[in-house]
Amino acid sequence: MKIYNTLTRQKEEFVPIVPDEAKIYACGPTVYNFIHIGNARPICVFDVLRRYLEYRGMKVTFVQNFTDIDDKIIRRANEENTDYLTVSRRYIEEYKTDAEGLNVRPATVHPLATENIDEILNIISTLVEKGYAYPASNGDVYFRTLKDKGYGKLSHQPLDDLKSGARIAVGELKEDPMDFALWKGSKPGEPSWISPWGKGRPGWHIECSAMARRFLGITIDIHCGGQDLIFPHHENEIAQSECCNGVPFAHYWMHNGYINIDNKKMSKSLGNFFTVRDVAEKYGYEPIRYLMVSAHYRTPINYSVEVIEQCRSSLERLYNCRDNLEFLMQHSLAGEKEGEKAIRRRLEGYQDKFIVSMEDDLNTADALSSLFDLAKDINTSLNAETAPSKELCSFALNLFNELADVLGLLYAKKQDSADEEIERLIAERATARKEKNWAEADRIRDELKARHVVLEDTPQGVKWKIVE
């Protein structure tokens, strides 16, 4: 598989450290609020990465942290007159609700910054010993950026330009403006932990270095996150980890593009963001997931109501295909027929094409088109007229589900049975139809529709489904 590596700015063949195993670290959310749809993108996209690698037979260890101590969490807690723990634990739960709604599988490990203070302190200590970090008199410990010769290699920024943007904030005691905090000395009223440099709390960047090392080792295969994390967060992670461990931190760096609103970056500071929860309540979760895989992960996506509605309509086509196929299979006969082998081979061709797309830096948009091509072929060659065997139906259904599952789509629970009232109405309508009492039949159909039950008359009988 080829992966675009931010480090080298080109697509590279993915070669894992251990054959058939992938160690992946993804920067998770800071849990001080509901996640917005911008947050949903890396979550969905890198879930697809994981699913695809596993689909190809790799053993994937996927670590995604929760930043559960940070300025914004503390501020939020103060606003609500509560503590950071209450805030962070609440939004971790809300995150899980949204992640499940988006069909994102839980990571192998979801470590918390506050539960890895020891590892954080270990790394800081090593950095101080090696001269890459220094404690200041205010209790802060800073990373000595100028000592790291590789600094800037991920963001590809000339050091001089980084310097010009760097600032020393009020209260900081840095040797150089580019230095950044590994440890923040305790301030009154803030949560703190004991360290060799006095009470304090970890800086933002160090936690990822610590959790990556603890759960994945000193060198990992893939590190991923949003493009806006390239600098300073990921640049700083590299500096910390590599200066501490003396080996490359991550072989591949993957960064997803933004979700824009009206062609503007959606951000907390601009306040133009939609939470996943808000969108899901109106349109459901799955159109959001569809939106994320409908474009290549590195291109920007412009969110709008029109687009999310289109996503929903597109999903309907896929669901219809599967529903029709399942219905057909229930009414099919066992015994593979002449010529069905050729159909199998043709259907497998879509799978091949799907894989080729995914191999090319996770081209989900192109892969998705193969799924639609497969749907079209199934609709055309497996239907009431062609009366395929149960075996062929089953084969096609499995293939279809398999590919959809790599993208994490088509996960809505199916309504398995209608209640008695609905069954009765359907039977009554059948009688009316037999008597050619169309007015009555249509009346019942309308009544059911009002109850969100949509009927289809097929050669094998009445098919129904529940709609929103």
Place this chain on the structure above:
RNA sequence: GGCGUCAUAGCCAAGUGGUAAGGCAAGGGUCUGCAAAACCCUCAUCCCCAGUCCGAAUCUGGGUGACGCCUCCA
């Protein structure tokens, strides 16, 4: 200022040298008692200009426009 991204039909979106995938929407048709679903048909020459090439949406140069990072942010 430094670094970088993008510009393909009404909308979304693939395609990185060989003559424009896929989806949504729209129009016409088949099927249906009528529907629904499905199927068939119709629907772009790829922001502009110049260049390289037998051949360019794809490469080069120059424009125009939109956006991002350099500061908390997926």
